[in-house]
Amino acid sequence: MPRTITAFSNPLIKRIRLLRDKRHRREEGLFLAEGLRIATEAREAGVLPAYLFFGPDTARHPLAAVLIAETEAAGGEAIETTIDILSKLSGKDNPGAIVGVYREFETPLAALDRGRAPLWLAAERLRDPGNLGTILRTADAVGAGGLILIDDCVDPFSVEAVRASMGALFTVPITRTRWEDFLPWLRGGRGQLVALSLDTDTDYQAPAYAAPTFLLTGNEAQGLPPAYAAECDLRVKMPMLGKADSLNAAVATAVMAYEVLNQFRRRPPA
Known part of the structure; x- marks a missing residue:
């Protein structure tokens, strides 16, 4: 009672x-x-x-x-x-x-099963709780295996991030780790690391993505550190036809995630 x-x-x-x-x-x-x-x-x-x-x-x-x-x-x-x-x-x-x-709950990096989904989202030093919540919603929408938060990201359990996730916090596995732990784990098995970057000429629709694809979004203001970007298998960008030089981090992640998803829908991953 x-x-x-x-x-x-x-x-x-x-x-x-x-x-x-x-x-x-x-x-x-x-x-x-x-x-x-x-x-x-x-x-x-x-x-x-x-x-x-x-x-x-x-x-x-x-x-x-x-x-x-x-x-x-x-x-x-x-x-x-x-x-x-x-x-x-x-x-x-x-x-x-x-x-x-x-x-609070989260999944340790070592416990992740990369084979459970063809698409994963990762974010490095993400600072805005609204962006984090939106990326969680995107992860849920595209059926991503989880969201991996790298280095000093905003707390996913803050009131603002929980509110922005609209419940996706409870449906998407979350892992918090450091780059020096994430990269060896990733290279210890299958996985294509794809960075969203302005420092590339590769259009985001040009590559044929391989499962499991790990989409990596950098800090909203600074992007990815050059050393991190250099470790990625691919760096891709979206065309910007107006005056803006980039998209919001969460929006860019959503656009990119659906490109990978749609490729896998047309060409199911092996």
Whole structure:
């Protein structure tokens, strides 16, 4: 049976509010996800929250009722609270009806099965949580095997990145690693490393991509370090016919991912 919390001074509320800070997320191993849609996507992926906060009358919604029941059945805690407290937890003036608190998860590099999908996405020093969330959505949409975050990328469990992923955080395996570990792992098996780069004359539609293809997107402002780009099997770019010299990192990743996907659809990977 859900309990009710209406006081900002409640110790649990104070503790959960701190999860908006990266350091506290790491200490607790927990993160926030706001909204019934994202919580439902998580439930359908087999992930239930440790704590589920919901507003007045939310339990009447059929999806929310199922989520509350399954959270409690799995040993989590469902808590009815006020809109003001939900706003403080989510950091939004108009919060969703639900805020879930989930245990962090990720897949170690050594545990990745590169044969599970013909296409993988990777990002190096990605700094914008909106870009990270969008790339996760792209990875889900194209059926990528996972997203590999290289070096010091933005935290995928930040409130902003989780929100931007629209639930894809729970459906796409995430791995965090360093370049000096990623490259030997990649070269230890099959895999074509393809960099999105402005420093090349190779049009992105020209090569015949080989599975598994690992698409590598660099930092939004600086791109890939030259030493990293030099290690890639291919460097490709998209034609820019207007005044802009490049696309947003997440947009470029999506365009490139669909080019590889469409090649594999026309020519199934061996």
